[in-house]
Amino acid sequence: MGSTSAHNNEGLGRRNLIKRSAALGLITVPTMGFLSACATGGGPEDKPTAKETGTVSAKNPLGVKNGVALEAFIFKGGLGDQYAKDAEADYKTTYQAEVKHTGTQEVGPKLTPRFAGGNPPDVIDNSGANHLDMNKLSSQGQLQDLGVLLDAASLDDPNKKVRDVIHPSTLEKGKHGDKFDVLYYAFTxxxxxxxxxxxxxxxxxxxxxxxxxxxxxxxxxxxxxxxxxxxxxxxxxxxxxxxxxxxxxxxxxxxxxxxxxxxxxxxxxxxxxxxxxxxxxxxxxxxxxxxxxxxxxxxxxxxxxxxxxxxxxxxxxxxxxxxxxxxxxxxxxxxxxxxxxxxxxxxxxxxxEPSEPYIVSAKGKNPLGGMELLRIMLSKKHAQNFATKVKSLTCVVDATEGMTLSPGLASASAAVKAAGDNLISLxxxxxxxxxxxxxxxxxxxxxxxxxxxxxxxxxxxxxxxxxxxxxxxxxxxxxxx
Missing domain, CATH: 3.40.190.10 (Periplasmic binding protein-like II)
Structure with a gap:
């Protein structure tokens, strides 16, 4: 919040829905080495490799393998990154795996060469003035198709899929072509x-x-x-x-x-x-x-x-x-x-509308783990933790029911209820x-x-x-x- 510089402390909306002029240099960074292509459906690169796969069960619907390290790269601006660390702690406990966490305001500059070199982190909160160009990454098959996450059982209710507990506009917003490969975690x-x-x-x-x-x-x-x-x-x-x-x-x-x-x-x-x-x-x-x-x-x-x-x-x-x-x-x-x-x-x-874009690297070492971290974040526990820590809604529907909300968040929640289905997303x-x-x-x-x-x-x-x-x-x- 106030602790970072004005230009980098972008504010949630600036960091997710808006690609600022400061970010535009990343769109044509030569080191990306990407060819121009249209976004397509998931290709072979979207399938996690067999070595990373654990046993699928009711509690582990994605089949995350125990002990496989996870790397998370989280934008640390107006929202901080503690909410992500809290979810990572649950991941670490559940899968007895090390989680390498990086909090930064320089997502693009730090990760552009890593994507170019085939060594991206597993899960990324792609925000800030200096973010990655997701349109380009998607068109090159660098982003994991998150359809498997949407179809997985939600953490709170195994009878509901993840897609059933998040706002419908989140499903629309996160698509490139027919592929859902960006999870906008917040709801602004x-x-x-x-x-x-x-x-x-x-x-x-x-x-x-x-x-x-x-x-x-x-x-x-x-x-x-x-x-x-x-x-x-x-x-x-x-x-x-x-x-x-x-x-x-x-x-x-x-x-x-x-x-x-x-x-x-x-x-x-x-x-x-x-x-x-x-x-x-x-x-x-x-x-x-x-x-x-x-x-x-x-x-x-x-x-x-x-x-x-x-x-x-x-x-x-x-x-x-x-x-x-x-x-x-x-x-x-x-x-x-x-x-x-x-x-x-x-x-x-x-x-x-949805905001705060999370992506999973299709060519990361542990894409299943990246998706599982998102599944954990989409639980009511962590959606409520986010609301408490950063005074913002998540894409998880009705997650703040019964909570005592801060004035601005309470006002925003009341406005959403009053609007009903009349919510505009651009x-x-x-x-x-x-x-x-x-x-x-x-x-x-x-x-x-x-x-x-x-x-x-x-x-x-x-x-x-x-x-x-x-x-x-x-x-x-x-x-x-």
Whole structure:
């Protein structure tokens, strides 16, 4: 959290759903030695070798061999890595095996040469600014097909498979083509975050519509407080809300056209116009904290927890990451997406989606052990441990039932319940980070400082999306409409 540098301490959402510009250098690292290829189903390299296989039983459905060492490489940022060490301890006890643990913020630089040399660790939390390019690894058969894990009995209930106890969107998010080879362990809630205490003290109510938000911002400004702040050094933080707001108003089929880089997907969608004009209005009325364009995510969060601004676009990792500066009575809360005009999705719709990508190396020494560690982590015991230690949900459904939750996590959990099935999950930032973080992020930065009109943002964003669509060097992925 606050103990690491601002740039590397990415925050859960930045470390998993977003491939930041700082990470883009890894996409074409020559030492990877990878040829361009499309993601395919599991090939021979996906099958663990016989020497690593133990006896399959009810308690050992994957057939992990006793005594075989396991190597885990875990991103150590805003979430720390203790939660992973706790699961590793259970693995060590169960299989009488040594577990080599590395906690780092340099996953990509440290592991790129190891993948190239055929000596990758068994299980990896592939997060942080300097992560590995999973699209490329998957297309080269470097990632273990985790279908066998999904079909294994869950740790808590042998009558339920692992796939039955995790959120359905986790199954969609972790696919490259038809192969499920990334397990997003956490479940992040994105939205507009605020202090419940400040709102109550001032008599303000979280708005339900875009128009109500503009009106409330006017009232807030009159009180001498900035309505909004954001991480201007990384303006794509604003996309956590902005993109989902477009999907909420325009509907998922129209957003999926954006994910799929369809022609005119941005320019023909009225929801894009509504949302970008909303942000243009916020900028024109100077509803953003002065100087926000120069702030890192940590600095913007600190301004927010000091009540210099009421709202911040962020993900549910913010409670853990901003803990060092958050007053005890702050009452951290998250608001759902706002209603526009002619919305395709109902009030209360929320962006909630899998995050924190775990991968198992197909060519590691113990891929079965890597999958077993994930099975242990997907137990209620470890899902609850994660919630307690890092104030975040996991992909394990209803794992926090009956727990006493921290304010932000309780608010996020309540928002998920209120949203029901109306949870939005987006892929654009995952699939095309150079587009969203560098190109569109730059445009969004200009929009928020009033240096770019909404109409120009839309036109230029479409042009940037078209460039990616036409670039044969970029592997393309498609969502079903």
């Amino acid at each position: 809630i994105y939205g507009t975050w605020y202090s419940q205490k400040l709102m109550q003290d001032k008599g303000w109510t979280y708005p339900k519509t875009l128009d109500e938000m503009v009106k409330l911002c006017g009232d807030i400004k009159k009180e001498g407080i900035a309505p909004w702040t954001y991480a201007g050094k990384y303006p794509y933080y604003v996309h956590f809300n902005l993109f989902a707001q477009i999907a909420k108003i325009g509907g998922m089929p129209a957003w999926i056209e954006i994910d799929n880089l369809e022609p005119n997907a941005w320019t023909k969608n009225d929801a894009v116009k509504q949302v970008i004009e909303h942000y243009e209005e916020l900028a024109a009325k100077k509803y953003f904290l002065e100087g926000s364009e120069g702030l890192t995510h940590i600095q913007s969060q600190t301004s927010w927890t000091k009540n210099n601004a009421v709202f911040i676009p962020n993900g549910s990792w913010v409670e853990n990451e901003a803990a060092p500066t958050t007053p005890k009575d702050f009452g951290m809360s998250v608001g759902a997406l706002l209603d526009g005009t002619g919305d395709k999705l109902p009030s209360g719709t929320l962006r909630g 892929q654009l930032q995952e699939w095309y980070p150079a587009l969203t973080d560098e190109k569109i992020g730059g445009l969004t930065g200009q929009l928020l400082t009033g240096d770019l009109k909404a109409s120009e943002w839309i036109k230029k964003t479409q042009a940037e999306a078209d460039k990616v669509a036409q670039d044969s060097a970029v592997t393309k992925f498609k969502r079903a409409g």
